[in-house]
Amino acid sequence: MAKGFELATGSHILLVDADLIGLNSDDLTALINPVVTGSTDISISLRRNAPRLWHWVGIDYISGERCMKASLVAPYLDQLQGLPKFGFEVWLNDLCIAQSARISVVLWDGVISPSKATKMGCLKGVLADFGMIGDLFRKETPWQLVKQIWKMEKLKTRTQ
Template identity: 50%
Template sequence: MTAISCIIPVHNEAPRIAAVLAAVAGHPDLEEVIVVDDGSTDGTGDLVAELIASAANTRLIRLHPNRGKTGALSVGISEASAPLLMLIDGDLLGLTADHVAALAAPVRAGLAEMSISLRDNAPRPWHWIGLDYISGERVLPRAVLQEGIAALDALPRFGFEVHLNSLALRQGVRISVVRWRGVRSPLKGAKMGRWRGIKADLRMMGDIFRTVPPHRIVAQIARMRARRVH
């Protein structure tokens, strides 16, 4: 079966990263797991180092200073060795090994070129349309990123997912949406406090819209829905 490199970007996720690692470390579907600690200040990197000390094929990359999610993913992708990439956010709640296997399955079986998670607490509109276009959990061939890899370092901090969507649509990939029942991503307000969370969400949306303008986002979502295989 085609090998998969799992890349997990993290920044100040000490309360949550252990549960995520428990689901992926040693997973039979994964050739390697790469955790990219993006300049954490809460001890995340030290905790990860301790947790993976005896884990085979799992390693930690530390970045200083913080580069943002796109920068962390860029480093992880450049270090990955397998032809398939699995991207997993480091703050997920309820993630299990079965969820990991379900995300890999459509691509491994040749049913789609990219799979995308749809978590329980994804915004309600994403459930209505059956697609979370900015989901951080995906499986895809690294070849899909090849033509746009050089642009990653110039992207805004949270521009990665919509940039990847553009590349995938340009290449005509088939998309499988995998419903992750029981998996949640905590709101930024819950992690940072209400006002800091609101500011962080606004900065994230600003980065997204600087990467792909709002009117093109709407078209991107429509085209991605049309590429769904199930």
């Protein structure tokens, strides 16, 4: 990801997980438009199969699908090298909070992300989920993650 950001030359960055099911051009347009039109600084998807808690809270703080102004991350690219594998999203959330970036959450009702168990098998999938959680906790403590979600909720634009 660090190399991709480094090589990007446009004014905006679009991140999309490669294994999504049901994704279409309308979904991408819905994710891109709030940022390109200037009504928000970053948009984050909320997929149909995101955890129920994220739907209840109204934000998937570890979603891999985001569109943002490149200027949001450009000055901080040197920090990417030291992140744990699944620490990128919470790092990016910290940048959004520090910059008071306006966040738009885009509901993707028709899009799902296959579980790790589906992709890897039950045991390997569960171990991979634990590894992801471990990476999150290496970047932020559980209490810091709760505070991060709360702060992000305050930065959400109310147009969605």
